[in-house]
Amino acid sequence: MTSAFSFPEAGLPERLGPPATLDAAQQDAADELINGPRRGVYGPFRPLLHRPPLLRAVAKVGEILRYEGTLDAALREWTICVVARDLSNVFEWDMHRPLAAAAGVPGAALAALDTGQPLPDDLRADLALARTVTSELIGQHRLSDATYSDALSQWGEPTTVELLTLVGYFAMVCWLMNVARTPGRLS
CATH class of the missing domain: 1.20.1290 (AhpD-like)
Incomplete structure (x- = not known):
């Protein structure tokens, strides 16, 4: 369902997408996401591919919150x-x-x-x-x-x-x- 409010960036070209080509560290980080619970490189992990150590740390916190958390x-x-x-x-x-x-x-x-x-x-x-x-x-x-x-x-x-x-x-x-x-x- 489409949102009633517009989003300021909706429809604008992505300006910090994933790197055009991945070096070995970036490819390893991408492969971890693809083979993990997310099953892909999307959302915040697109720009985070520029910094694989940050991607891994952010992904881990998100996994704990979403998949190992105690909130209903x-x-x-x-x-x-x-x-x-x-x-x-x-x-x-x-x-x-x-x-x-x-x-x-x-x-x-x-x-x-x-x-x-x-x-x-x-x-x-x-x-x-x-x-x-x-x-x-x-x-x-x-x-x-x-x-x-x-x-x-x-x-x-x-x-x-x-x-x-x-x-x-x-x-x-x-x-x-x-x-x-x-x-x-x-x-």
């Missing part, structure tokens, strides 16, 4: 969608919106996020709080005392740390792709 799938995918929307990133929105829906995030919540409308009143409390946490982190670079207290009450310290790290990770890759003009989901 709906919370994880919703939070990624919130980051993508708040940072106007077409790739992560296109990639994670269907994953969020499949994980049980209500379509009405995703539509509200997409159009900048208030969230549905009946949205799960943890998802509504994740929206607040993400927006405060991105907009204010910190959490208010009230939001921090709510996060600890909702999730406890370990899960709060994981959620904050998820937001930071996806903010980093969104910023990289926004600069690189990485295209949306590849067919």
Whole structure:
């Protein structure tokens, strides 16, 4: 489904894609992605191919968060969608919106996020709080005392740390792709 909001880089030519030819280190890093859980070189890994050590480190953090994390799938995918929307990133929105829906995030919540409308009143409390946490982190670079207290009450310290790290990770890759003009989901 096409987003209601435009993305500033959508349709512009990619300006920091993968290198035209890969040296041995770049090819090894690409092969690791192709043979790993991602099964390809796409999204932030296109520009990261220029720096294989960074690609490997970023990929590892992402794998831990997505494949070894403790957040329930709906919370994880919703939070990624919130980051993508708040940072106007077409790739992560296109990639994670269907994953969020499949994980049980209500379509009405995703539509509200997409159009900048208030969230549905009946949205799960943890998802509504994740929206607040993400927006405060991105907009204010910190959490208010009230939001921090709510996060600890909702999730406890370990899960709060994981959620904050998820937001930071996806903010980093969104910023990289926004600069690189990485295209949306590849067919």
